[in-house]
Amino acid sequence: MNPKALQKKWQKKWEEAKLFESEPKEDQEKYFVNCPYPYMNGYLHLGHAFTYLRADMVSRYQRMKNKNVLFPFAFHCTGTPIVAAAQRVKEGEKTQIKALKQMGLSDSLIKKFSKPEEWTNHFPGKAIKDLKEFGASVDWRRSFITTSLNPSYDNFIRWQFNQLLAKEYLIKGSFPVVWCPKRETVVGDHDRVSGEGETPQEYTLLKFKGEEHFLVAATLRPETVFGQTNIWVDGEGTYVKAKVGEEIWVMSQKMPQKLRLQGHEVEELNEVEGRSLVGQRYVAPQINREVLVLPSKFCDASIGSGIVTSVPSDSPDDYQGLVDLQNSSSDCESWGLDFEEVKAIQPIPILDSGEMGTLPAPKLCNDLGVKDQTERNKLDKAKQELYMHSFNHGVMLDSADYVAGKPVEEARDIVKNRLVEKGKAAIYYELTGPVQSRWLADCMVKIVDNQWFLEYSSEDWTKLTEEALASMELYPSKSRSQFEYVLQWLKNWACVREKGLGTRLPWDENWVIESLSDSTIYMAFYTVAHYLKELDEEQLTESLFDAIFGEGNTKLAAEESGITQAEVLKWRNEFNYWYPYDLRISGKDLIQNHLSFSLFNHTAMFEKDKWPKGFAVNGWVLVNGEKMSKSKGNFFTLKELNEKYGADVVRFTLCNAGEGLDDPNWELSFAETAGKKLNNWLSFVKENKGKGRTTSHPVDDWFREIMASISYQANAASERLKFRTSTRLIFFELSQYFKWYLQRTGEAHQDILKEYISIVTRGIAPIVPHTAEEAWSISGEEDFVLNQPFPEGHEPDLTLVTGEDLVKQTLEDTRAILNIAGIDNPKEIVFIVAPEWKWNAIHTAGQLADGRGQVKLNQLISSVMPNIPPESKKLGADFLKKWVLRDIPSLGPDWQNKYSLQIDEEEILSESIEFFSKVFDCEISVVNADRARSRHVAKGNQSSPLRPAIFVS
Known part of the structure; x- marks a missing residue:
């Protein structure tokens, strides 16, 4: 049957039988599986399909385990991406319109896409169609979209945030956020073209005092100021001089805009060439002595402040930069530097790094064989290793003045705070990596005032969430360390923005709840979504949500919502039946935000018996070993794959693509042949x-x-x-x-x-x-x-299995021997099975084996040799040596299980003589080596348990 006709036939039967419409059954164990809802600014693609297939396979498997399964699905429309795309359509932007045309949309339909609502109307319906054709076993009655366009979900999120505020998980203040300067808005992960997961990072901006101005250098390690020896600049770069407050600073050309976003008054004055700074002297903060400005290859006038303080004792880059100059008098001369003065600069020990000593940077550079500043891989490796080791194990030396004897972790904040208090430094933020917004602008860090944040940095909340994580089943289990790491470093999260689709903050409607914050507990909403969508907006009261998802008064909820108390109780019971969910399946990229956010919010909103039971994470789909990319022509939507191959071929190929955290690989060659295999x-x-x-x-x-x-x-x-x-x-x-x-x-x-x-x-x-x-x-x-x-x-039954394995192995060995000997028509084949003493020896070896299946030869020989017949002593010694040194390593660590059995090789092979005779068309016989005829003795000596010697003539 044609694959399309086949899938239509069974999808129709499933729908008619309402097979996936799940209802509570108190006498049956439930299983609730879900996955992140997709963002609705386009069609579902291959990457979506892999994660959704995993959820669907789990759903179907658990049904076959006699579970009452719920697998719901919904669609995410919150945030600015849809608004931004609609605006680009409205402005006639060619790239956006081309993208929509490539999706197969007509010109007349594209015009409608200038309104954000059209996106939310169009793509969810198409996604449902594609997923149905894919064979997804979803209860579609519970489907919904997010944002205020859906009153039931909108009011659910408003209720959630009122609860979070009442429980003091929300705070208000001035915080650094990722900011799009083009659209002047906070940029969450879902609003980014690139840079997902990157966040603001705090630096200490050190001020180096000159005669008329300051050089400013940003550092993550303020505790190392005691070891400053010089300043690095980009001698080929161009800087800018600007008035910042009442001071004049020299900095990178991009930095003035960044400083303004972080609350500084900045007036740009003039450009400064990096070359003009080389050879100048400035007073370094904390140590209060002049240090020399030197050129480096690793310093870049376009990155950060463009200026770096040099601590060669504890920075591989600084050490190698200094060594490079000290090894080249010509370089020093070309920059107008005194070579002897440069050579006199030496690293200053400031902390004890334990096994790395008091001069860890020189040690690591020498150990790794770093030749010069251009060996970035080695230097980056040294930097990462040193920074982590120093932070975890370093202790400040006496040269570190008021923080002497303190751990690096403690000294860092003490030094930073003192420098800032004395005006020797300022707090400054940079992103942990480049971020580009949906509006194709390079993002920066902005200090936002009166911003609302979810306080993920709270120690008490983190501890509670760690308790929840510890109780969960994770697939694969090795992902646990990633979750634990994220819960520890997660900072306060800006949960609202000023623009975009979404739910308004209940107590301050100037703010819209952002897309990673309105998607943390919606799995609970699935349990009653099909009921709530039938209510009018005025019926969706706080008391109703309290009654369904908590211990709220059901009578009060019924009265305020205009429904019966019996209905409220039914909905509460349905929530309590399905919740908590048993498994949420997602891409591994969401560990650092969505999955961790969801866990935090569950511990805030629900009692322990409603905390999630399991997470499963997977890698990113590759196509023939390469990342999906429209420019490479290997980007596929689920719709086109369904049309080309049919659902089961797509599912089969995706299933074959991979499992665990490894990136699954869609193989086109497998897809091309999968249909034939199924037919x-x-x-x-x-x-x-x-x-x-x-x-x-x-x-x-x-x-x-x-x-x-x-x-x-x-x-x-x-x-x-x-x-x-x-x-x-x-x-x-x-x-x-x-x-x-x-x-x-x-x-x-x-x-x-x-x-x-x-x-x-x-x-x-x-x-x-x-x-x-x-x-x-x-x-x-x-x-x-x-x-x-x-x-x-x-x-x-290993005896049965091993016996047949013996027959199969003997057949393969015989064919190999005939092939090597060049015998096409054998006259006679004799299988000579191992004598009893060899079996006894192997049984003893199994008893002596360690947990890895290894056996000590001397111990085996001393245990076995006394029991070997005198005439076989020499043969026995050779056999034991061969078994331990050659055979055991090739058999694997579980070899004892097979060789501990009582296998009668002679009987098994004798019962198969008729089979062997048909295969080889000759006389077949089986004999024990102990009873072998004289002409077979030499061959019989080669026999091992389960590997008979084979005599051919």
Whole structure:
């Protein structure tokens, strides 16, 4: 059947059966899975699809585990991106209009997109259509959009912020924020073209006093001022002299605008060439002595203040810059510097870094073999290693005056505060990295007055949130350290802005709640969204939200909202049934903001029994190993992928792309062949329905164990969200075992064939649901496959499995020997199995092995040799040496499990003589090495447990 027709058929059946419309069932365990709602300024793309597929696979898998599953979905419209895009359409900006045309929008429709509301009307509907065609098992009744355009959600967010204010999680003050100078607005992560996650960082702006002006240098390490030896400038750059307050400062050309945004009065006076500063002397703050201005290659007049204070004892850049000048008299001469004066400058020890000593920068540069300032990789590595080590382990020396003996962490703030109090320095902010806003402007830091912030820096709130994190299941588990790190460094967050779509701050409607702050607890809103959307705005009272999501008075809520108390109780019960959610799936980039913000807000808004149970994070989708990019032509929307391949091929390829934190890789070659693989399965099911023999075969039990083992492994992988692993086991690996089973038996047993079809079909149902439903139907089964149990299996009977592995390995070894010997038509093949003493030796080795499966040769020899027959002593010593030094390393750490079994190799191979005879068309015999005929003895000496010696003639 055509893939499009197939998916339409089953999507229609699911919809008619209301299969995904979830209602509370008190007698059934619930499972609530969700993922971040997409921003509605375009169509869903491949990156969206990967995360949503993971949520959908979890949803379907948990349904097959007999859970009552809720998987809702919504759409984010908050913030300035939509407003900015609409404005660009209104202004006729060619780039924006071209982007909309590339989406397939007509000119007449694009004109309507000059209004932000048109975006919120158009794209959510298209996304629902694309996701339905994708096979998403979503309860669409609960879908909604954000902003004041949706009164029910708007009032929910207003209620949330009133609660946060009442509980004192919101503060008001002057704080540094990321600012777009073009639009004059705060720029959150969702308002950025680039630089997501970058934040304001505090610097200490040191003032170096000259005769008529100050040079200003920004530093993150004010405690190192005691080791200043000189000043660095960009000798080839151009600076600006400006009046700042009552002082004259020399700084980078970009800095005056930044200072104005941070509350300084600045009047630019004239330009200053960097070369004119070289060789001048200025009085350094704190040490109060003159230091020389020197040129450097690492200093850039366009970055920060453009001027750097030099502390060569503790800065690899400073040390190497000094060494480079001291090694070149010609460079000094070209800059008009006294070479001997430059050579006399030496690093000053100011702190003890423990193992790095009191001059850590020179030590690291020498250890890493840094040759000059151009070796950026080495210098950056040295800088990162030194800064972290000094901050965590450094203690100030006596040369550090009033902070002598104090840890670096403590000394930093003491020195900074004293310098600022004495007017020797100022507080200054720079971004942690470049940020470009949606309006294509380079962002800066602005100090905003009367701004509202969520106090994520609160120690008590952080402690509570860390408690919540500790109680959660994280997938993969190694992401926990990232969450822990973010919770520690997270600062107060500007939660409102002056412009954009969104919810107005209830007590100050001049502010709009920004997009990362109105999206922290909306998962709770899903539980009752389909009820609240039916209410008029005046019915959406504070008391109603209190009653649903807390312990508010249900009678009061009913009276104020004009609904029955029974309805309020029903909605509260539904919230309590579904909440907390069990799993939220997201990209790893949201750990640093959205996911952590959400956790903070849950601890603020809800009791512990409503805190989230789990997060799962994934990487960013690559296409054939490269980042998605429209310029590269490898940017795909979900819509076009659905149209080109069909839903199940897209799902199959995405599932195969990756799991865990690694960036998943969409392989076009896999997508091109996936459809054929799925069609082949449908053909196999159709052709084999009701087929198979009814008589038993010795290998039947083995394949039953294999199916049970594969099912067991696939189920365990799926529990950990490793659906690629699960699919490879069920769909690919099991089919290889099935081919071997057919080779051994000639024809599958009827019951086993039916079970095989059932296991594979049920096992792939979460990944390729349309194909699975069709296969289930073809095989004559009733009901949806989604309502069947996922294959669970059990740990295999290793004796059965190992016995058949012996047959398979022996077949492969025999073919290899015949190939090497160039024998096409053998007359006789003899399998010579290991004698009992070799098995006993291996059993002893297993008992002596450590936790890694390693065995000490001397210990094994002393334990085993007394029990080896006298005539086999020399052979035994050679065998034990070979086993320990060569065989064990190749077998892996779990080899003891297999070799601890009691396997009768002679019996197993003897029962398979008929099979071997058919394969090789010659006489086959099996003999124990102890009873081997004289002409087989030498060959028999080569036998090992589970690797018979093979004699061919």
